[in-house]
Amino acid sequence: MNLPSQMRALVQLGDGFSGTRTGPEIDDLAPFLTLRSVPVPDVGPGQALIKVHLAAVNPSDIHFIKGEYGQPRSKGMPAGFEAVGEVVAGDTPLMGQRVSFFATASGAWAEYALTDASRLVPCRPDLSEVAAAGQLVNPLTAIAMFDLVKEARAESFVLNAAGSQLGKYLIALGKDHGIAPIAVVRRADQAAPLRALGAAQVIVSSEEDALAKAEQTFRNLPPAILLDAVGDQFTADLFFAMPRHATWVNYGKLATEAPRLTELGQLIFMNKRITGFWLTRWINQAGPDRVRAAFVEIQTRFVSGTWTTDVAATVPLSQAMTDLPAALAISDGKVFIDPRR
């Protein structure tokens, strides 16, 4: 295949960490990204070049371009972690095939992306493009964190930001495994759709009796694991309302406040603990066989319809600088970038 020498890409303007803490919202991309023509990346040993079909936009992408994620930015590099596309060059037997991938060497918000060839995930032909574009970060996180829920052998588990795509995957997993999902959301109108998906109870954190309702629910359906993407005081209050042996697993930080440990003694006398979950670490610890099995399950779930991808918007790469913030402000569903347009 003849590859062009130049490509369009959303290139990072910032370098390293910003030191700010502004959360996942974004009104304007201009301080952080620019649409520019850059050279198509050279393929090194062990790498694969992918012609991007569709790239996902995750909260971690926004944290990252703002310099507020756990990894430093690299000025001049295309942004975008997750996508689906066709392998067009590199050291891999998957040449010419459709793969999902996590861009480690050159970002996915571009016509071409570069990554580690050993981490490509081949896609079933019947897997939709949106499912394929978003099957790594959220679905794999859901499967990995649900392992913790299963190991805890409790009647229920608690998750916040439950209206997110990841939240919906977790609720479906809970329903299928008979472990009651206790879903925490901010707005009352999020409750009904999550109940329909299988949430045993929905706690609306903005309501005055939210904590009392949670305490009542925890008595009827004792949970062991709290999966937390928010990290606010209400999350800490929920944790301290949970029964003995509860584990608070933080995996994201949608809130900007710092929660206070008002009941530290529960860590002593009730054997509670606070930990974090990072997908990158899980992948390394779980090993390739567990990860491969997870992708078989993920693709089966999407094809069979037990998981669905709610699409809020698909933004052409050429219009992303102007249209992406408005698309991300849509409260339900996932946003994608199409680099072919």
Next chain:
Amino acid sequence: MNLPSQMRALVQLGDGFSGTRTGPEIDDLAPFLTLRSVPVPDVGPGQALIKVHLAAVNPSDIHFIKGEYGQPRSKGMPAGFEAVGEVVAGDTPLMGQRVSFFATASGAWAEYALTDASRLVPCRPDLSEVAAAGQLVNPLTAIAMFDLVKEARAESFVLNAAGSQLGKYLIALGKDHGIAPIAVVRRADQAAPLRALGAAQVIVSSEEDALAKAEQTFRNLPPAILLDAVGDQFTADLFFAMPRHATWVNYGKLATEAPRLTELGQLIFMNKRITGFWLTRWINQAGPDRVRAAFVEIQTRFVSGTWTTDVAATVPLSQAMTDLPAALAISDGKVFIDPRR
């Protein structure tokens, strides 16, 4: 042996939990205890009655009588958890022998105490009375928590309230095992004696550059475990200044403030975690062989002098209501109650 029917005891006035959080200080025992003549407890199956020689006063005793400990008070029962004495009745081959014990059925601040016969710890004849009276709570906690330090295989560990008896035991263990103790204290005058005991560095939390000094120390001697008896914001700040994989182990709450988790993302990206340590749980999990081995080590340490007990005061039971608060206000050393006087 002919046992009397009545005995003198410091009896609890409160019941259950108080709901207050006043910390470990105490100015006046009168709201919580009274010196009274009560019946010598009846010995039930599996129990042993001990004539108390000397009882320890631990911070957990004060938390307990104030209704601020993890276990509920029992109105009318003698207080006091830990002591040494002679077995005078019950279902045990240790009858007539000197034992250390943790009073589970009737408290040790009394002429006689009642406990589970299976948990008696026989004392070597060359073990001093003060060492024997205090060999359970602090020494066993030190041995148990130092297991965590050893398992972490780091160059150093951090402990606060380092001037306490338990802190001194931990510093001696660190020195003997070649794991550098980084000791945190409140007052500058506590630094020199802890350095003499083996502390590699002493951080004085009241000094303005305390955190900067800790960060410098952590770079030279990276720690993995923070053993925390305080639970204040400075402890949280220390934890967030520690390197990747650090674990904050809380085992006490000398501070009344609730620390804020200002760097929650470190739990995700740096694999840090926050847990609690409770001796009662450790004893059940470690099993009788590990506990027996620990007491052999503890008694050897006291007899050989690698551990010493600093005595602040020994208060006669008859004068405890008036004299105990002043004795506890002495900043260095341990306080004992003598029920024979």
